Amino acid sequence: MFDQSKTINQKNAHYGLKSGKILTLDNVGVNFKNFNALSTIQMEIGQGEILFITGASGAGKTTLLRVLSGQLQPTKGRVQLLRPNAHMALVFQDLRLIENYSCEMNLMMAYDNSIYKNKNEFVYEMVEFANILKIRNRLNLKIKDANGGLKQKIAILRALLSRPDVIFLDEPTSSLDQENALKIFELLNFLNVKKGLTVVWASHDRDLIRSFSGRIIHLDGGRLIHAGHACFI
Amino acid sequence: MFYLNLFMRAIREHPLKGLSFIFLCGLFILVLLAQNIVNDFLQSKIANKNQYSYFYVLMSSNENHEDVVRKLRDLEEVKQIETLNQEVIAKEVKKILSELDVNVLSPVLDMDYVGFKIIFALKTSIRSQQLVREYVERLVDKKNLILGDIKDNISDRKASEDFLFRKSHFVYPFILLSVISLWLIFFISVKRTLAKIAYLVEQYQRRRQVLLKTLLIGVGSWLVFFIIVFSFIPQVNHLNIIGAALLVLITFIGGFKKDMWES
Ligand SMILES: Nc1ncnc2c1ncn2[C@@H]1O[C@H](COP(=O)(O)OP(=O)(O)OP(=O)(O)O)[C@@H](O)[C@H]1O
Ligand SMILES: [Mg+2]
Numbered sequence: 001m002f003d004q005s006k007t008i009n010q011k012n013a014h015y016g017l018k019s020g021k022i023l024t025l026d027n028v029g030v031n032f033k034n035f036n037a038l039s040t041i042q043m044e045i046g047q048g049e050i051l052f053i054t055g056a057s058g059a060g061k062t063t064l065l066r067v068l069s070g071q072l073q074p075t076k077g078r079v080q081l082l083r084p085n086a087h088m089a090l091v092f093q094d095l096r097l098i099e100n101y102s103c104e105m106n107l108m109m110a111y112d113n114s115i116y117k118n119k120n121e122f123v124y125e126m127v128e129f130a131n132i133l134k135i136r137n138r139l140n141l142k143i144k145d146a147n148g149g150l151k152q153k154i155a156i157l158r159a160l161l162s163r164p165d166v167i168f169l170d171e172p173t174s175s176l177d178q179e180n181a182l183k184i185f186e187l188l189n190f191l192n193v194k195k196g197l198t199v200v201w202a203s204h205d206r207d208l209i210r211s212f213s214g215r216i217i218h219l220d221g222g223r224l225i226h227a228g229h230a231c232f233i
Numbered sequence: 234m235f236y237l238n239l240f241m242r243a244i245r246e247h248p249l250k251g252l253s254f255i256f257l258c259g260l261f262i263l264v265l266l267a268q269n270i271v272n273d274f275l276q277s278k279i280a281n282k283n284q285y286s287y288f289y290v291l292m293s294s295n296e297n298h299e300d301v302v303r304k305l306r307d308l309e310e311v312k313q314i315e316t317l318n319q320e321v322i323a324k325e326v327k328k329i330l331s332e333l334d335v336n337v338l339s340p341v342l343d344m345d346y347v348g349f350k351i352i353f354a355l356k357t358s359i360r361s362q363q364l365v366r367e368y369v370e371r372l373v374d375k376k377n378l379i380l381g382d383i384k385d386n387i388s389d390r391k392a393s394e395d396f397l398f399r400k401s402h403f404v405y406p407f408i409l410l411s412v413i414s415l416w417l418i419f420f421i422s423v424k425r426t427l428a429k430i431a432y433l434v435e436q437y438q439r440r441r442q443v444l445l446k447t448l449l450i451g452v453g454s455w456l457v458f459f460i461i462v463f464s465f466i467p468q469v470n471h472l473n474i475i476g477a478a479l480l481v482l483i484t485f486i487g488g489f490k491k492d493m494w495e496s
Contacts, residue, residue, distance in 0.1 A: 071492070087439060089436065089437060090436065092494070094494070096433065096494045098246070098429070098430070098433070100246050101246075109430075109433045109434060109437050109438075110437040110438065111438075112437070112439055112440070113235075114438075159437065161437075162436075162437040
């Protein structure tokens with residue numbers, strides 16, 4: 001366990017702003033009717049960065065991810081996407097898998113023939129990822145028969161298979177044990193290093209956060225109360 | 234092809250609902266194309282009994298009525314002769330007598346009558362019909378004969394049938410409206426399923442307006458398919474197709490809010 005954390009710490013040398021910003025939020029606020037879910041958020045995401053968003057339940061993590069990924073128009077302020085044709089994929093907190101489909105069919109939702117040469121290339125990549133997460137032999141299972149952990153892995157793989165420039169993950173490991181959570185973190189970390197994938201990860205998994213020395217944003221009651229490194233939390 | 238596949242995937246996700254929708258697409262087109270046929274059928278159904286002009290002949294059973302009937306049957310103007318039973322005769326005697334508006338001697342009423350309904354062939358001119366009626370007068374001794382007026386299907390239509398006849402104009406719109414309503418219900422339901430899939434495609438593939446494109450191509454293909462399948466139907470009402478196209482387009486415009494997964 002301790003060893004795994006250590007490897008991550010070593011890899012953290014790659015984190016941080018690499019080549020400029022990809023997204024900036026300028027004084028962003030979100031109201032649901034009279035309820036103030038986010039207020040005066042000022043932040044930026046660097047290209048190739050891995051960023052954690054933490055906060056208690058109801059702090060506004062999901063809302064912030066939805067604003068960042070362009071799902072939700074903020075009531076106030078400005079969201080600037082500095083690479084307009086960047087593809088952003090969101091792993092939803094409620095996963096949004098199609099229950100009647102098999103795991104594989106759900107993954108196929110990400111098969112975009114404009115970015116894959118052919119279906120074989122897609123399947124090859126799918127199998128590769130499935131092997132890494134050790135779910136290869138469960139791909140034929142229907143989602144309604146799958147357990148929570150498998151569903152989360154499928155939701156994450158679906159987003160990864162869309163070959164995004166930025167991936168937003170909303171509590172992606174809530175049904176996974178520490179070992180599997182780290183496995184996913186390592187996969188994302190690998191893609192970050194190899195492909196320059198920008199990762200924005202919302203979580204309140206304290207162990208995972210502690211083992212991470214990159215930038216962390218902490219939300220409380222819709223306000224950004226800390227942006228910095230894990231050791232200050 | 235991608236969008237057609239996507240549409241069929243939504244159909245397969247809920248096979249019963251999906252197949253019902255496709256069936257309704259077919260029914261929709263069939264009802265639209267067959268408007269004239271349906272209307273003709275309905276009207277002939279109601280007007281059937283009165284399609285031909287006719288008149289009643291009552292004569293004393295002492296007359297050689299079999300000979301009269303045989304002679305009339307030979308006429309090409311006469312399509313059919315029905316023998317009336319006693320009840321009808323009794324009824325008709327009263328009716329005919331009152332219609333004749335003459336003072337009939339009571340002995341006439343006491344006579345033993347045989348009765349016939351002489352039915353003219355279609356499109357027999359009024360003049361020919363009158364000639365046939367006069368011919369009967371010549372064949373039978375006048376005092377043993379009572380002739381009804383020549384009646385045509387329009388003037389003889391009973392009030393209730395008249396009512397039905399007018400109502401029959403509303404039957405087709407009623408059928409059409411029912412089919413359209415049913416179609417719309419299933420359309421909205423299929424669209425709901427599709428909206429979720431389309432949303433995911435937009436999320437994880439680099440495509441835009443997936444729902445609209447899928448509906449246009451998916452539903453459009455099925456409608457066109459059925460138009461071709463039913464194109465053998467004669468007397469097609471082309472105006473209906475244009476109307477239907479407008480209706481379909483209008484239903485497409487009423488969109489869903491983008492994120493169908495939001496609870
Ligand atoms: N569509 C909405 N309408 C009204 N209120 C909402 C809506 N979405 C979120 N909220 C409210 O905004 C606040 C922040 O919600 P959000 O989902 O962003 O929190 P969160 O940090 O993701 O919480 P959790 O850890 O439980 O997922 C909550 O109090 C929630 O009730
Ligand atoms: Mg949340």
